[in-house]
Amino acid sequence: MSEPTMTEPPTAVDLADRRVRKPLARRSWLRRLRGTSAGHPLWRQPLTVVSVTILVAWLLIAALAPLIAPYDPLAQHAATYLPPSGAHPFGTDELGRDILSRLVYGARLSIPLALVIVALALAVGGVLGLVAGYLGRFVDEALMRLTDLVFAFPQIILAMAVSAAFGPSTRNAVLALVIVSWPVYARVIRSAVLTVRGEDYLHAARLLGVGPIRALRRDVVPNSVGPAVVLATLELGNAVLMLAALSFLGLGPRPPAPEWGAMIALGSHDLSKWWVSVFPGLAILTVVLAFNILGDALRDRIDPRYAKGRET
Amino acid sequence: MTATTTAAAGTRPAARRPRVPNLVRFLGKRVAITIGLLWGVTVVTFALVHVVPGDAATANLSEQALNDPAVVAAYRAKWGLDQPIWQQYLHYLGNLLHGDLGTSQQTGRPVLTDLVQYVPATLELAVPSMILALVVGTAVGMLAAVRHGRASDQVVRVGSLLGLSTPPFWLSLVVLYLFFYLLGVSPSGGRLSPQFAPPPSVTGMYTVDAALAGQWAAAWDAVQHLVLPVLVLTCLTVATLIRFVRSAMLEVLQQDYIRAAYAKGLPTRTVLGRHLLRAGLVPVITVSGLAFASLLSGTVLVENIFGWPGLGQYAFRSATGLDLPSILGVSLFVALVYTGVNLLVDLLYGLIDPRIRLS
Amino acid sequence: MSATPRLMRRAGIALTALALASTAAACSAGGDAGSAGGSTLTIDTSFVIKSLDPGHVYEATGNTAVHAMYDTLLTFHGADMSKPQPDLATSYQASADAKTFTFHLRKDATFGNGDKLTADDVVFSLNRLRNLKASPSVTVANLTASKTDAYTVVVHAAKADPNVPVILTQPYTGIVNSKLVKAKGGTDGADAAKTDSAQKYLDATSAGSGPYLLDSFDASSQLVLKANPKYWGAKPKFSRVVLRNMDVQNQKLTMSRAKGPELALDLSGKMLEGLPSSLRQSSADDTFYFLTLNADPKISKTTSNPAFVQAVRAAIDYRGVARLFGGNASPAAGVVPPAFPGALPASEAQHQDLAKARKLLADAGLHAPSVKLMYPSITYRGVDLGTIATKVQGDAKKAGIRLTLDPQPLTSFLNAQQSGKVAMRFSPQSLNYPVAASLVNNLAPGQGTAATTGWTVARADQDVVAAGKKVQATLDPAAQQRALQDWQRLLNQHSPYIPMAYNSGVVVAAPTLSGAVYAPAGWQVDIAAVGTK
């Protein structure tokens, strides 16, 4: 289009956009070479292998929870606050529930919910971002202001407010987290769409008589969702964390659901019973870490700029 | 090839002289956007609070008072809750224009007074964390970028991923368990040990105020209370920063001008310290703005655990008490900080990158 | 009428507290530089305070402070709640119909500024309180004050109420200097709710005749009282009292190391574990936790079934629930907490009987009944109510009852409760003023709480109705207490309430202090009574 002679001042919220901007078409072959030399297949990177193993393990644990958990996660045994022992490897909590069993069943909440949150946010943000980017003008401006508005509330406070307003429940927690997280995807997709809108392949298609809808479907969408999908994998870990945070504040899935964040909250009342908090925390840590490493690796694959572990 | 030439063509210093109105226009536009944003915040907050079943009367009257319609009516009349919502809203806006944020139904004090008190407490946590995170994050991120692919880079990478993956509230509990419960070397929470009275308020930050008042023991005590929460918040922020700095620096390291700097015979120190840092700082500033915003929200949980009477606690209390004026006050403040930080980031950009200056 | 979740409000604010099981974990923060010494008493409490105007005060911290600044007509001494004692009124007479109460004022009482306290001030204070239509106004809505002479006041109750003398012990009935308050915009007129503007003044200055005057007040950090030099009674021991806003874990920490005259108001339950034995603890079981099951079949077919209520009653593990609250808690026998005359003896505490519960269900043809249990998602006295609810859920499950937990933010809970549409709820409850009979006003069929539980007179067992009436009609204290106990036993048979456990308020005081007694009278501790040994 025009020759932009000055770089527009990027705003802080454009960060998400620039995080995963367009894959480079032209670069010196030297640089490309450097990039590819490090582009090992996923399975060749030990860190990735570890993370995939952890994730698969957690998925198996979630799937086979009834077989793995030694006890009913809700059963209140007589002995409360048992420290870790042979019978209760991770101890029992205030109500005498087996912490290991609760952890195992907790995987059935955290992991699928994170997926749902991210998928919904991606869907909502994706559609809006696509529409805004493609239609431009007023629609675009309105959407950008809306995302600004959401960004202007700190995520956890907004999620808290939404969740507090509608009462704690799994559905409301998911809703709250989707509300705070969709704008990132909208922005990323929008900026990707804006890039594609200036691409010659789209122009070429339109010149050949391809209609706007078909062009959207074939040229715009496939070339703009990539960055958002990468971002989504990176956000999976974040979703687990945010959900746990809401639960910790008592705004997540209702008790007695063995949600990990809520389990940590139980332990926070009495530090001397360290096992009540420590193990759920480790569970969150491993899952989030695995998600993050995997997201990183995936991004490396999709965007060669990030080859060899370059991130964000 | 041609694209670069095209962009470069026909540009000479004379054509580029920044004109003063540019800055005015820029700031004017930003102020307009900010005002629009703040207006949006009031609308959303009003709407959100009114969707919720139950109102401030329920939250703020005693139970037996609720059984008395006369009392409830009096309360609603006093706080203007008996008016239609749009009238309440207009009334609020009118007061807002006069700088009146209303009175908190929870504390019975002007919201502004509450903010003046809670904000410094949060800043006392957030500012040191941010500074620490910036210094450490920039240094470590740069180191990792320069040592790209080597063992130290891998260690940094795993470390920052770990930092990103740790639930902050859990980390708070773990450090409390370690340093307070097991080792007994740190206080459990709060801003000041009980034996100290809060210092006379100047900045609202106990460390500073105590030092100003010459109460050194109290200042030292306040610093000790800061250590753990600041540590946790720094851990959170530094992980993001390291990742970002590292990739930004890597991007810069691949630029021709870095090679050109080496080709000129400059020592590594100069190349990294001047050329790399300068260019890598631009994206770092962006992310710092975001990081500061997320730091402010990260304090909610940390404040909760460390019993820190800051903005997060206030927000939490306002939200659960459906205290509309307070919620609005907090939301407006946060939005203002958000836009302010953004503006600051943009101005800093201009300061560092001449290409963006006053465009 | 009674039972404000006054304490619950504090709970909503006191966020997650850390139990400090070890006192070994001493804080390294140095020095005793600022510690209170000499004649300053330090009171550590988690502030719950909106106003220091007697016309508006109703929260814990405010009550404690207002009680020290404003004299009331009558009062209670220490933990003895059996009979109101003289304060500003040297004596009083109640009419036989419990509608007219005549108070004779002492003539030597003066306000902090030296003004004489007369009947005009009493009349102004009580009428202003009623007409302000603030939270505490409700309790006195029934009352009108007038004077017969400068030192005689008649309080007239529109509806017979033998508890008027007790109500007049409450901090909100504190007598203000009418001249002063009027000058600052106060009024006792019928339109006081709109026109009175003295609250701001009273939040900063005390206009009472009590042993203490307000020195300074910062709602977030501290409230300082100084002795009233013109106080008509015995000089209090401490010339200065500092109430400091302090979270619970710091209260524990500071009390563990307390050397000077210091006391803490919020340590209870599990927080008491591991405190040095040298500290003096004073407590009274003044709160109870109960389940409420809606009696309206339109709301729930299940909870309105008396057999179901009885089954739940039999399913609860009362000891286990009490254990969750910590050391001072005990399984409930009835709705009246042991701090008040009329409580059922501990020997009558309820027990779990799962077999009975199952049988009740089977007999009533209830197969795997399922109900939603709503509760406020707050941490109260160091215990997450969700934990208790989960315990109840677990117990119920053992009897074959499926409870689904429905935690709500405090406000939403109160709102839902008010609507009367909640099938089953769980909450803590305490008395609004320290007379157990006041519970009847609230819990009897058709009254406040009962009304929100769908328990109308028509649906209630007539024996219960009669027993409640008997309590209210009995004016003799001993007889009234017996009537109360009978009433509670009937409640346990036929009411939709299931009291589960009692919990106590505790004053933890430094070893050197005397008179630091927990008063289940609303003001937690009588500051002026605290002295040294």
Place this chain on the structure above:
Amino acid sequence: MSGSALLSLDRLAVTLPGGVPVIHDATLHVEPGEIVGIAGESGSGKSLTAAALLNLLPAGSRVTGGATFAGEDLLGLDRAGWRRIRGAGISMVFQDPTAALHPMLPIGRQLTEHMRRHLGLSRSDARARAVELLDQVRIPDPQRTLRSYPHQFSGGMRQRVAIAIALACRPKLLIADEPTTALDVTVQAGILALLSRLRDETGLSVLFITHDLGVLSALTSRTYVFYAGRVMETGPTGALLSTPRHPYTAALLGARPHGAAGVGSLRPIPGSPVVPGQAPPGCPFAPRCDFATADCTSAPPEPAPIGTDRLSACPVAPELEVTP
């Protein structure tokens, strides 16, 4: 080849990290005051040769063979040695002047920082010399230029600034890596004139890398033709371009628009250039060569002398009769 050569490379070979060989047995020399050209398409290794000469290859690259500059063994230099050579001995001008100038540092800073270091000049002396240099590369208003930033200049001006920076420490050899590729012909003409004048005035040697044979012809005295990291042919530029002795040189000439109009007068080189690291055994050009024989695919042919001052790595070179 010549003991007096300013720069001489002897069978220099470069392998990038990951074991990708990119330059094979490059032998090359530059005499003082001489402008030598390197010609080749992208991927021919010409830029990497330049990078190797300043030790700017990606970390982990391996360089073997010999490289001597002003009597000093380049491959044996330590870090300090490289710092001494870079800028003051050998300096470089990059292809894209926009990318090679730091966008956020004022030009004065970029122009003086290495002068102060290498030449030990004071701030004011360095500035004085900077003004001189800008004048030398014909940039108007040098004082103001020093305070300006790169983005305030056009591509041509930026390249002049880059040349001034490269010349600041009076290097003996300037490596110019496609310095005019990104510029318009009119601007290119100015840069070529500038380099030529600098050579005449200061005795500067230039190693000029380009894919444009016309530029080579206009500027250089001798030319090395690179293909797939190998020197295909070398000789005086005029002779080399008028009577190419390697099929690749001839093919390059044929594919170039030249002379009178007429469709079909462009003769494309069949096939595609070699991807680095995937060169066929034998002569890398063999798959695209009209003259290739079975021998050509066995081992890469050694450059062999043709006449007194030319070398060609093609066994059929002596018989080669190609008209461009």
Place this chain on the structure above:
Amino acid sequence: MTAPLLDIDELAVEYRSRARGAVRAVAGVSLSVAAGEIVGLVGESGCGKSSLARAAVGLTAPHAGTVRFDGRPVTPVRWAKRPAAEVGLQMVFQNPYASLNPRRRIGDQIADGLPAGLPREQVRGRVAELLDRVGMGADTAAKYPHQFSGGQRQRLAIARALAGEPSMIIADEPVTALDASSQAQVVNLLVRLVRELGMGMLFISHDLALVRQIADRTAVMYLGKVVEVAPTARLWSAPSHPYTRALIDAVPTIAARPELPAVLAGEVPDPANAPSGCRFRPRCPAAFESCVDEPALLPIGDRASVACWLTTNGATA
């Protein structure tokens, strides 16, 4: 002479730039291309060549003036589908790495230009045919763009343009991004297709030598205006405009006696601040008083025009 296939009349293109205000990239250009004709358009970067091309093909809306293709005005491509009658006007873009959708198969992209509803078998056949035309195998259809080199991609892009059965092609610097050897391949292909199919072509390039090689007529643009247009041979041998001459002289040539190309003083000014009068005046070695007025593009003989007071004064006087 029959009506030209592509007729550009007084076309102006403006951009709004935040920093510079309105920038007039093309400031009134008239140019026509007949069927079977190759017209070259040369000029330095920033002179508005690409803007002209984009407006001519309908990718940007002109600010003023008209573009007619085959007698009908070209509608700018916006929301509506492009009218079928205009599909015969196609474009080959500069950057072959950006002009093919990286995520779609080559065959599908080429098929975009085929009439909708064509049976799959026929589509496949037609695609293979088109690929064959540009010298690529039929198996190419199933591959993705990244599997090809720049030169190959440009050939694929040409095949795609051919799918619209164009009678007119606008080629915007089609070989600038390519290596010398690929350049020749692509240029030869384009020229051959134009000749074989009787199309018209507007060939835009900054490489004078290349344009000289293929164009029937050449137009020279400077700062948004055409300053000279003439049959290529004539333009090259006897340039009338000082700018044309300067451009020709700046091209380095291979000669037995090497000679540095001539330098044209100064640089292209910012189009936002175009000089008054003759736009070339500040750089023109031959500028004189008349040049303060803007010269019009006036015919100077057979199919040639020039906008220079030096020539037109002489021609009219």
